[in-house]
Every structure is written in structure tokens, then in C-alpha cells.
Amino acid sequence: xxxxxxxxxxxxxxxxxxxxxxxxxxxxxxxxxxxxxxxxxxxxxxxxxxxxxxxxxxxxxxxxxxxxxxxxxxxxxxxxxxxxxxxxxxxxxxxxxxxxxxxxxxxxxxxxxxxxxxxxxxxxxxxxxxxxxxx
Amino acid sequence: xxxxxxxxxxxxxxxxxxxxxxxxxxxxxxxxxxxxxxxxxxxxxxxxxxxxxxxxxxxxxxxxxxxxxxxxxxxxxxxxxxxxxxxxxxxxxxxxxxxxxxxxxxxxxxxxxxxxxxxxxxxxxxxxxxxxxxxxxxxxxxxxxxxxxxxxxxxxxxxxxxxxxxxxxxxxxxxxxxxxxxxxxxxxxxxxxxxxxxxxxxxxxxxxxxxxxxxxxxxxxxxxxxxxxxxxxxxxxxxxxxxxxxxxxxxxxxxxxxxxxxxxxxxxxxxxxxxxxxxxxxxxxxxxxxxxxxxxxxxxxxxxxxxxxxxxxxxxxxxxxxxxxxxxxxxxxxxxxxxxxxxxxxxxxxxxxxxxxxxxxxxxxxxxxxxxxxxxxxxxxxxxxxxxxxxxxxxxxxxxxxxxxxxxxxxxxxxxxxxxxxxxxxxxxxxxxxxxxxxxxxxxxxxxxxxxxxxxxxxxxxxxxxxxxxxxxxxxxxxxxxxxxxxxxxxxxxxxxxxxxxxxxxxxxxxxxxxxxxxxxxxxxxxxxxxxxxxxxxxxxxxxxxxxxxxxxxxxxxxxxxxxxxxxxxxxxxxxx
Numbered sequence: 001x002x003x004x005x006x007x008x009x010x011x012x013x014x015x016x017x018x019x020x021x022x023x024x025x026x027x028x029x030x031x032x033x034x035x036x037x038x039x040x041x042x043x044x045x046x047x048x049x050x051x052x053x054x055x056x057x058x059x060x061x062x063x064x065x066x067x068x069x070x071x072x073x074x075x076x077x078x079x080x081x082x083x084x085x086x087x088x089x090x091x092x093x094x095x096x097x098x099x100x101x102x103x104x105x106x107x108x109x110x111x112x113x114x115x116x117x118x119x120x121x122x123x124x125x126x127x128x129x130x131x132x133x134x135x
Numbered sequence: 136x137x138x139x140x141x142x143x144x145x146x147x148x149x150x151x152x153x154x155x156x157x158x159x160x161x162x163x164x165x166x167x168x169x170x171x172x173x174x175x176x177x178x179x180x181x182x183x184x185x186x187x188x189x190x191x192x193x194x195x196x197x198x199x200x201x202x203x204x205x206x207x208x209x210x211x212x213x214x215x216x217x218x219x220x221x222x223x224x225x226x227x228x229x230x231x232x233x234x235x236x237x238x239x240x241x242x243x244x245x246x247x248x249x250x251x252x253x254x255x256x257x258x259x260x261x262x263x264x265x266x267x268x269x270x271x272x273x274x275x276x277x278x279x280x281x282x283x284x285x286x287x288x289x290x291x292x293x294x295x296x297x298x299x300x301x302x303x304x305x306x307x308x309x310x311x312x313x314x315x316x317x318x319x320x321x322x323x324x325x326x327x328x329x330x331x332x333x334x335x336x337x338x339x340x341x342x343x344x345x346x347x348x349x350x351x352x353x354x355x356x357x358x359x360x361x362x363x364x365x366x367x368x369x370x371x372x373x374x375x376x377x378x379x380x381x382x383x384x385x386x387x388x389x390x391x392x393x394x395x396x397x398x399x400x401x402x403x404x405x406x407x408x409x410x411x412x413x414x415x416x417x418x419x420x421x422x423x424x425x426x427x428x429x430x431x432x433x434x435x436x437x438x439x440x441x442x443x444x445x446x447x448x449x450x451x452x453x454x455x456x457x458x459x460x461x462x463x464x465x466x467x468x469x470x471x472x473x474x475x476x477x478x479x480x481x482x483x484x485x486x487x488x489x490x491x492x493x494x495x496x497x498x499x500x501x502x503x504x505x506x507x508x509x510x511x512x513x514x515x516x517x518x519x520x521x522x523x524x525x526x527x528x529x530x531x532x533x534x535x536x537x538x539x540x541x542x543x544x545x546x547x548x549x550x551x552x553x554x555x556x557x558x559x560x561x562x563x564x565x566x567x568x569x570x571x572x573x574x575x576x577x578x579x580x581x582x583x584x585x586x587x588x589x590x591x592x593x594x595x596x597x598x599x600x601x602x603x604x605x606x607x608x609x610x611x612x613x614x615x616x617x618x619x620x621x622x623x624x625x626x627x628x629x630x631x632x633x634x635x636x637x638x639x640x641x642x643x644x645x646x647x648x649x650x651x652x653x654x655x656x657x658x659x660x661x662x663x664x665x666x667x668x669x670x671x672x673x674x675x676x677x678x679x680x681x682x683x684x685x686x687x688x689x690x691x692x693x694x695x696x697x698x699x700x701x702x703x704x705x706x707x708x709x710x711x712x
Contacts, residue, residue: 050679051695080678
């Protein structure tokens with residue numbers, strides 16, 4: 001079903017912050033189902049998306065990533081009942097920091113990825129890859 | 136440089152990784168990373184032989200950190216942590232890098248790119264280990280006593296089972312009487328045991344146990360401490376407060392029957408009752424079912440009331456779930472009605488008959504005894520009216536091509552589902568997460584079905600979601616075994632991946648305390664001249680929610696420190712050689 005993402009050099013480099021128990025299993029599932037997405041997508045997994053430091057997002061974009069995708073826990077978070085609100089606030093703060101530095105806030109994207117959300121993840125990666133190519 | 140000696144072990148996973156990734160290239164690149172003393176490949180790193188060789192390598196090379204690039208940590212993080220421990224290495228000096236699910240399997244048609252990505256991922260793993268510090272599990276001694284909240288069947292069975300194991304047990308029941316919902320329901324499926332009799336037997340057993348203390352008309356109003364050593368405050372009869380020291384808590388607070396809204400399927404009209412109301416009527420019947428001063432001949436059951444709802448104006452927050460017990464309960468009640476008066480006519484208006492498992496036999500039997508089953512479509516619910524003194528139910532019968540039929544009824548029984556019990560105070564005291572339907576949430580529905588994110592607090596019975604009585608007791612026994620496993624061991628080791636405060640940087644602004652939802656985890660303390668935040672390792676859940684709110688980056692989550700994450704980011708973008 002999935003088509004191969006545009007290959008070769010120059011593909012936008014995407015850093016994904018995922019979470020150990022919710023979104024990472026969803027991303028694992030995409031691989032287990034042999035769905036393709038750009039190999040320029042790289043994942044750092046942490047316990048909870050409510051714990052992402054906006055400075056990390058800024059650091060990633062300054063270090064050479066073209067976009068940062070926050071694969072949020074959504075309503076499934078086992079730690080924080082208001083995880084979605086918190087994560088959204090973190091994404092907004094990161095976007096604000098980008099704007100201050102004259103960078104495009106669209107380089108930060110957030111969506112909830114659940115533990116079986118393989119298709120949504122792959123489709124987000126495809127869309128984000130495309131969107132970043134146009135920036 | 137940190138001077139660490141790190142081992143990088145690259146797994147072929149049979150061919151699951153090596154078919155799509157050039158492992159030798161990854162190994163060679165890893166070997167060049169600063170701090171890496173040795174890099175090896177393995178056909179199956181999880182095999183016993185490979186683990187033995189890794190242990191030998193760790194010991195011979197005097198490694199103080201390792202990175203294993205293999206499958207998802209979900210599979211083998213604990214395997215390799217245990218291996219590290221056997222080798223004498225601190226288990227938290229190990230980083231697992233996922234080059235299978237998140238690399239080889241996802242990029243099967245791009246060997247070169249997949250290899251480049253694997254190199255980056257390994258480098259990030261090395262960066263994380265390089266900045267890692269050896270950590271020790273937090274050991275806490277446990278108190279061999281348990282608290283059971285709720286004295287319905289699930290709670291009472293839990294109390295007896297915990298007492299069997301040798302725990303001291305305190306049972307706290309909010310109502311004046313024990314038993315919850317079932318004492319008034321008469322004989323219940325599947326074996327026709329009488330609810331009141333069952334509760335009577337359980338209560339007698341509880342009274343006979345020295346180790347069980349039962350408080351009725353009592354509420355849990357305070358909780359402090361952490362897994363294995365909680366202190367809870369129980370308010371009895373609204374005044375007297377008692378403090379109990381316990382190691383684990385089983386929450387078995389049950390459910391409320393769905394309360395239909397006025398007018399919902401005619402609710403409010405004389406002769407329209409809920410299933411629990413009808414159960415009481417049947418339980419009290421003597422040779423004849425009577426409603427008010429009238430004999431009941433025609434009974435119409437409307438199924439799925441309060442369950443599997445669609446969002447409408449009347450139900451802006453619909454109950455999306457199935458309540459599981461109600462199809463069987465209604466069919467069983469119909470059989471009881473047949474037993475009292477074999478002349479009753481019973482019509483069951485259902486959406487999908489979910490008399491699953493052995494209950495299917497009851498459904499068959501009800502049909503044989505004369506019950507008529509009419510299936511209605513989700514978008515064409517039955518209409519209950521009272522046109523001229525008598526009740527009339529209009530429904531479109533799916534089997535008759537949607538033709539509308541009218542059934543005159545003496546009694547309409549709304550087969551109501553379960554809703555979460557109103558428990559705002561308890562939720563607030565225990566800080567238990569609730570799901571979208573309002574029931575208590577377990578950590579994992581399949582793998583950790585009775586544990587909650589609050590270590591040492593377990594959920595049992597219908598408080599967690601709709602259940603039959605048998606399922607309720609089964610989950611209660613599961614909660615008991617998890618609780619007792621914790622307490623019998625005498626201690627609990629907590630993973631040390633919690634937040635810590637850099638006492639030099641912290642200037643106490645209070646943001647971390649404000650953001651932390653876990654009672655008592657963050658505290659203001661005085662250190663010399665200044666005030667700083669102190670995070671209690673046993674109370675911190677390790678979510679890291681305080682990390683982004685700290686304005687001076689004085690808080691780090693062990694295992695994912697600010698420095699580690701930034702170093703990983705750098706390693707992930709550094710050009711591959």
C-alpha cells in the first residue's frame with residue numbers, strides 16, 4: 001500500500017520525539033508492517049511527550065534537522081491526564097522561539113500517535129516531508 | 136572525553152536487520168566513535184551464546200557502558216539490562232538502539248540509506264551512554280497490609296483473598312451496608328445464586344477473620360507515601376478520622392446503573408422501569424409479577440439503553456462502550472419471569488445480542504420459553520408512548536424488512552448499562568487516571584490489566600469498566616495477586632529514571648511544583664542560603680513534565696537528561712562517514 005518516499009540526498013531531515021509506551025510502539029508497528037517512510041526520519045524516544053523541552057526542538061533545528069515532529073501521547077498518556085494540552089503548549093513555545101529567531105514555525109509539527117497508529121504516523125511523515133521540501 | 140569504555144554490539148537479527156543494513160559498515164563506524172572501545176556484530180544478540188560472549192567482552196575489555204543495536208526496546212530492554220547486570224555492569228549504563236522496527240524494516244528498499252540511518256542511530260546511542268551515569272534502583276520496604284476501597288462482591292472477595300495470603304486488610308465502604316448493588320437483585324446469572332445470600336455469606340466470612348477490619352459509612356480522605364508504604368486517612372461516619380499504614384490499595388468501587396434521562400425511551404411514564412428496578416420487582420414477586428396494583432402480562436425490553444450511544448443533542452458526551460452484562464442480565468431476568476408466571480409475553484428489542492460465552496445458552500433457552508426477539512437498527516430506535524392509558528412500543532423490525540410493529544405493554548424495561556460511579560473525592564485523593572468513559576484506567580489493557588500508573592494502587596471489578604460479576608471477581612483476584620506479590624516480597628525496587636534537581640542551578644521559582652500532578656513529589660527545601668526544589672525519587676513518576684517548565688534547565692530526567700538529548704540530536708545529524 002505505502003509507496004516509497006522520495007529517495008536520495010536532500011530529503012528533509014526530520015527528528016521525531018516519540019514516547020516509550022505510546023507513540024514508539026505505533027512507530028515500531030509501521031516498521032513491523034513494512035510500511036515505508038523517509039529514512040531521513042529519526043526518532044528519539046522519551047517517557048512522556050509532556051516532558052519535551054522546547055530547547056531540544058530549537059537545538060535540533062539549529063543542529064541541522066529541517067523539521068521536528070512531536071508524536072504526542074494524546075489521551076492515552078499514563079502519566080499526565082492533561083498530556084495533550086501540555087504537549088501542545090510545548091509545541092507552541094517551540095514555535096514561538098523559532099519565530100523569534102526568524103525561522104518558520106511550520107518546522108515544528110505535533111500530532112497524537114497512539115500505540116497502533118502506524119498508518120497515521122507514516123502519512124504524517126509523508127506529509128511533513130513534502131511540506132518541509134516546500135519551505 | 137568522559138574516559139568511558141563503551142562496547143557497541145550490532146545485531147543481525149538473523150537477517151531481519153542484516154538483509155537491509157550493511158552491518159559491517161555500521162560496526163566499523165561505531166568503532167570510530169569516541170569512547171567506543173570495542174564494536175562487534177552478532178547473528179542473534181538475544182541468544183544465550185551471544186549474551187555469554189557479550190558478558191565476556193564486557194569483563195575482558197573492562198567496559199563501563201554498552202550499546203546494543205537490535206530490535207525495539209519493547210522486546211529486549213529488560214533482557215539486556217539483566218545481561219548487563221550479570222556481567223557486573225550497571226544495568227542503566229546500557230542503551231538499546233532500535234535498528235529493526237525503526238530502520239531495517241521501515242527502509243527495506245534503500246540499503247545505503249538504511250545503513251546510514253543505522254550508523255546515526257548507533258552514534259546517538261553511544262552519545263547517550265557516554266553521558267550516562269550508573270544508577271541504582273530505589274529500594275523501599277513494604278508494609279504487609281492492604282486497603283480495599285469498596286465492599287461490593289469484588290472488594291469483599293479481595294479482602295478475603297488478601298487475608299488468606301496473610302495480609303492485614305482494611306475495607307472501607309462508603310455506604311452504611313456492604314454488598315453494593317447486588318443484594319436487591321435476587322437470583323443472578325449464570326448459576327441463579329441469590330445476591331443477598333451471597334453477600335451474607337461473604338460478610339460472615341469477613342467477620343470471622345481477625346485480620347480484616349471493615350469500616351462502613353466511611354471514606355478515604357487522604358493518602359500520602361508511596362508504593363509499599365502508604366499512609367491513608369479514613370473518615371468514619373463523617374467525623375472520626377483514622378490513619379492506616381498500608382502497602383497496597385485495591386480500588387473496587389463498582390459502578391452506577393445508567394440513569395435514563397426523562398423521556399428517554401419513555402422513562403418517566405408509568406410502567407417504564409430500568410433493569411435494576413425490574414430486577415427488584417421480579418425478586419419480590421410471589422407467583423405473579425405485579426406493577427403497582429396491576430398484573431403484568433406483556434413485557435417489552437429495550438436493550439442498549441445508556442450503552443453504545445451516538446453523540447446527539449441529548450447525549451453530548453455519549454457512552455460509547457458496551458456494558459457487557461446487560462444482554463445476559465435481561466435474558467436471564469426474562470427466564471426468571473417465565474419461572475414466576477409462564478403466561479407472560481416478553482418482547483426483546485435489541486441491537487446486537489451479546490450473550491457471549493456460556494451465556495448464549497441462556498439466550499437459546501429464553502427463545503425456547505417464548506421470548507420474542509426483535510432487532511432494531513441503530514438509526515431507528517424503538518419509540519415508547521402512552522397514547523390512551525396503556526403503553527405502546529413502536530419499532531421497525533429488521534427481519535420484517537423494516538416494517539413497523541406496535542407492541543402494547545404493561546411494563547417497558549429499559550435494559551440500562553453501567554456508568555462510572557460518582558467518585559470525585561476518591562479520584563482526587565488517589566490521583567487515579569480515568570479513561571474516556573470515566574472508568575479507572577489500567578496501565579495496559581492486556582499486559583498490565585489491574586495495575587495503575589500509581590504504583591501500589593490496583594483496580595478491580597466494574598470500577599475499571601463494565602464487567603459481569605464473574606469477570607469482576609476474576610479481576611479482583613488478579614488485583615489481589617499483584618498486590619500480594621508486591622507485599623510478600625518485603626521490598627520494592629523502583630526504576631531510578633526519575634527527575635533530579637541541579638542544586639547549583641535551581642533558584643526555586645515553584646514552576647515544577649505547580650506542574651507536577653503527583654502529590655508530594657516536589658517540595659521546597661532550604662539549602663544553605665537559598666531555597667531550592669527537592670524531588671522525591673520514590674514519589675516522582677519519571678514523566679519529565681517538570682523539565683520543560685524549568686526556566687534554567689535545572690531539572691534533568693535520569694536517562695534522558697538535557698545534555699543526553701542534545702548530544703543525541705548532534706549525533707543524529709553529524710554527516711555519516
